[in-house]
Amino acid sequence: MTLSINFGGGHMPMSRIGGTMLYASLPRGLPCWVDLCSTEPAAALDFYAALFDWEYQTQPVEQGGAGEDYFVATRDGIPVGGVSARRAAASSWVLHLAVQRVGEAAAAARRFGAQVLRAEEELGALGRRVVLRDSSRAEIALLQAGDGWQFEVGRPGSLIWAELITNRVRFADHFYETLFEYEAREFGDGRRSDFVVWYVGGDSVLARVRMVKDAGPQTEPHWLVYFGVDPAVGVDQTVARARSLGAELRVEPFDSAYGRIAVLRDVTGARFGLIDAGAATGHESAAVYDPYDD
Structure with a gap:
């Protein structure tokens, strides 16, 4: 697995x-x-x-x-x-x-x-x-x-994906591709969308995303982890539940190449993402939609 x-x-x-x-x-x-x-x-x-x-x-x-x-x-x-x-x-x-x-x-x-x-x-x-x-x-x-x-x-309530959000992409690519010998495949135009996927044994395991240029100066490079959502419940209902528990919504639920995605901060301020991966067809990242300017 x-x-x-x-x-x-x-x-x-x-x-x-x-x-x-x-x-x-x-x-x-x-x-x-x-x-x-x-x-x-x-x-x-x-x-x-x-x-x-x-x-x-x-x-x-x-x-x-x-x-x-x-x-x-x-x-x-x-x-x-x-x-x-x-x-x-x-x-x-x-x-x-x-x-x-x-x-x-x-x-x-x-x-x-x-x-x-x-x-x-x-x-x-x-x-x-x-x-x-x-x-x-x-x-x-x-x-x-x-x-x-x-x-x-890969199941509801467990890790499903992770992305490194950084404005120091050359440092990141050299560090991880050298340390772990990842195979890398680049997507996007290198400007608005700069998205590298890293592979182990032919399987895609992680991604690196260039931080959007209008991110606040206080925003540090960071990993964003995503947890799976039960398709019977869905992202929207899970977001509603999280907000009722005190979470802050950072990215409104949207349909993407991953499936349906949202990004929140939990009650202690930690960022995390949700994915209902019912229809993944290609590369897209929530980092494109959220400048993390908080």
Whole structure:
């Protein structure tokens, strides 16, 4: 099971079949975890439990001899991500990419211009990770999966896609394509629409989108993670539910080549997207529609 949106065939196979990725099926560079670093973790836990029917398991995270609570979110008993406390910065979702040896991968990332934001740490059965700021200034994590790691993708309430939104596209392309040896395919005209899709083993796994020029100066490069929506419920109803729980709508629901999309901020300020991938036919990104000028 791979995390894939296959535009060449005009469909999104991951979103249609879904599945649980296991340790043995984890190629280097594949999205393998998402972690909400929240300024108000209690509020975040309640929000996503109500929106996606998530439940939580608590486990300690050991770093530098000090432990703190880490919440593993599950849906139908399968992990879909984590929630942890963040005290010094704004809330955000942090995408994790798979590596075989986290120490070696982190050293290579530093050589390519990354900075370490959070030193290597143990996430229990999930494995070991390090959190970086890549050379385009976006936050990203590298995860060396443990033997007990598993991760639900492509189903309602789980990760379905992720895009790097940045105005430092040359830095981003060099960093990720060198570190993970992604195959890259460019779409758009390079001006209004500059959209690169990265592939692992022939499967599309991630995209890089040039930030629109009128983005506010306070807008930093960032990864935008998208969660699947139950087609029986739909994006519009899910957005209405999220807003009733206190979320802020950033991009109104619209039909696109992905399917139907919306982008919100949760109750703690973290951006996330929704996709109902019933009719994906080509490349298009919510980043084109939202300048993220907040």
